[in-house]
Amino acid sequence: MRNTQLTYKKRTHGIIPYLFVSPFIISFLVFFLYPTISTIVMSFQRILGPGDVSFIGLRNYQNLLNPLFFTALKNTTIYTFWTILVLVPLPIILAVILNDKTTIGKNVFRSIFFMPALTSVIVAGIFFRYAxxxxxxxxxxxxxxNLGVKPIVWLQQKSTGMFALVVLCTWRWLGVNIIYFLSGLQNIPAELYESADIDGANAINKFINITLPGLRPVIIYVITISVYGGYAMFAESYTYWGTSNPGGIGLTLVQYIYQTGFNQNDMGFASAIGITLLLIVMIVNVIQLSFFGYFRKEED
Amino acid sequence: MQNTKKTINAKNIIVLVLLILASAIILAPFLFMLISSFKPGRELMRYGINLNIDLNIMSFDNYGLLVTDRDGAYMHWYKNSLIITTMHTVLALFLTSMVGYGLAVYNFKGRNLIFLTVLAVMMVPIEILILPLYRLTVFMNIINTYWGVVLPFVVSPFAVFFFRQYAVGLPKEFIDAGRIDGCGEFGIYFRIMMPLMTPAFGAMAILQAMTSWNSFVWPLIVLRTTENFTLTIGLSSLITPYGNNYDLLIAGSVMSVIPLIVLFLLNQKAFISGLTIGGVKG
Incomplete structure (x- = not known):
């Protein structure tokens, strides 16, 4: 036994490990690193045609100071804010209910809540567009x-349009987040609850002092992917309004990239929007992670 | 004693009622879509989407149109979606499981750097790369093809991470035993270790298939002609302010969701473990 372990440790496998990981390395270099560098370079260029490229310094970034960009930034930020505000507390409550031993039909409800995640944004969007x-x-x-309220033209106004977007997102993602939080709940040791019972803690006390701290890693994870998903939102808005976005209703940053790059063929400016979007997502997530003490935890 | 038992029961009933109400809201869109799919498109245009059932106007005509209308364009989209999803899933599982296994089992120079890169790539919205990726696919001559849709995202960092987490927990004794028996490293992987990862393959297969079947942004950019569209792109092309395609739109949407619902009902565990195994660890 000791002998085999020795040979195991001593043996170097030469090129073999690199062959195993080569698909990722190739894909990363070709489909990630190269496009990223090329986006950074293009963001400093004016591109009029294949042979007609000139460096224009920060001009593309200066051009970001226009009302359309701020509308897109504002819409995307508001959307991200609301999706997090709804899609963290609501699934936590439902997960706690579905994790309770006394709840009837837990597995059936868990499956039902997950079903919307099976639909594509387009199919879900088609439904809500008509709803x-x-x-x-x-x-x-x-x-x-039936409640005596007059009909509303939902998708032609900013606030109600945003509401319709958040509803669509909530419907599709609620079940997925419930599953994340359920798996988090199962990692909380049962002894914590037992000793709290002995101390006479009530349900709300236990929720605040045991459940929420225990779910912290999952909450951080869900907020991180929500920031990422919220700022990258495009398809939801596309199903509601296409690429026209009258009056900037539902215009998102990715949609702005799409319009600038493909409809107006201004690759340089579109790249500058993309790089700015990347920086925003990174900054928001760093702020969010330090707010929840993620980095502090890494240190100790 | 009796008293506490009673309150628990009452609480259970209230929770149950609330859950049933929530389920009704969650399931309502499926029912609305199903009912509307049997109505003529002009009904949808005039009255919106609702649960009114009027057997005089309802029929299977829309489903027939899916086959015949526009020379069967919808059937093309269905076929394209099936082919792309199969290509993506098979290739993704083959490639990402190898990478995940390699990262988990071998100690080699640069391993940590590669693993950190996997994590970093997971955190970047791919949407910012659509312009240069578009130019790249034009350059590689795979624009408007299945390969153009599949290749850029087939080595999913999420799947690599998932397989890596799974492979870390595999018993290493099997590898040593394989080496003593004179198996090569790839032989050990394909003959001994890969079969041990079957549950991971099941979970990831379903998740990758679901992602690919429903993917929208990238296919929208790569696929340029109607006959090459996938279901998501084809359906989105039917949405117009004039409502002239509503006959196809709802019935087509319903048919596009059915494969995933069947897959889900048959194998719910795999869907859920694909989302959670090794996924969330602070």
Whole structure:
């Protein structure tokens, strides 16, 4: 036994480990590093055609100071903010309920809550586009009608359009986040709850002092991917408004990249938006992670 | 004693009622879509989406149109989605499991750097790279092809991470035994270790298939002609302000969701473990 372990440690496998990981290295170099560098370079260029490229310094970044960019930045930030505000507390509560031994039919409900995640943004978006339609007989307006409220033209106003976007996102992601939080709950040692019971703690005390701290890593993870997903949002808005976005309703940063790059063919400016978006996502996540003490935890 | 038991029961009933209400809200869109898929498109245009059932106007016509309308474009999209999803899933599993295994089992120079790179790439929204990736696929001559859709994202860093986490927990004795028997390193992987990773393959297969089937942003950019569209791109091309395609839109949406629902109902555990194994560790 000792002998085999010795040979195991001594043996170097030469090129073999690199062959195993080569798919990632190749894919990273070709489809990630090269495009990233090329985006950075293009963001300092004016590109009029294949042979007509000139460096223009920071001009593309200066051009970001325009109302359309700020509309896109504002929309994307508000969207990210609301999705986090809804898609953290709500799934935590549902996960706690579904994790409770006394809850009836836990597995059935867990499956039901997950089902929307199976739909594509397009299919879900098609439904909500018509559910939030302007007809008074359509789903949401019909409900309002029963409550005596006049029909609303949901997708033609900024605030109600944003509401429709957040509803779509909540419907699709609720079940996924529930599963994340359920797996987090299962990692909290049961003894903690037992000793709290002995100390006579009530349900709310236990939730605040045991459950929430125990879920901290999962909360951090969910917020991180929500920042990433929220700032990269595009398809949801695309199903509601296409690429036209009248009056900037639902215009997102990625959509702005798409419009600038593909519709107006201004690759340089579109790249500057992309790099700015990347920096924003990184900065927001660093702020968020330090707020939740993630880095502090890494140190000790 | 009796009293506490009673309150627990009452609490259970309240929770159950609330969960049933929540489930009704969650499932409602599926029911709305199903009912609307049997109505003529002009009904949707005029009245929006609702649960009104009027058997006089409802029929299977829309489903027939999926096959016949526009020379069967919808069937092309379905076929394209099936092919792309299969290509993506098979290739992704083959490649990312090798990388994950390599990172977990071998000690080699640069391993930590590569692993950190995997984690870093997971944190960058790919949407910012669509412009240079578009130019790259044009340059590589794979624009408007299956390969153009599949290749750039087939080595998913998430899947690499997942397989790496799984392979770390595999018993190393099997590897040593394989070496003593004179197996090569690839032989050990394919004949001994890969079969041990079957549960991981099951979970990742479903998650990768779901991601690929539903992917939108990248196919939208790569696929330029109608007959090459996938389901998501084809359906989104049917959405117009004039509502002239509503017959196809809802029935087509319903048919596009069915494969994943069937897969999910058959194998719920794999969906859920794909999301959680090794995924969330502070």
């Amino acid at each position: 939030f339609g302007e007809q008074e007989t359509t789903f949401i307006n019909a409900i309002l009608g």
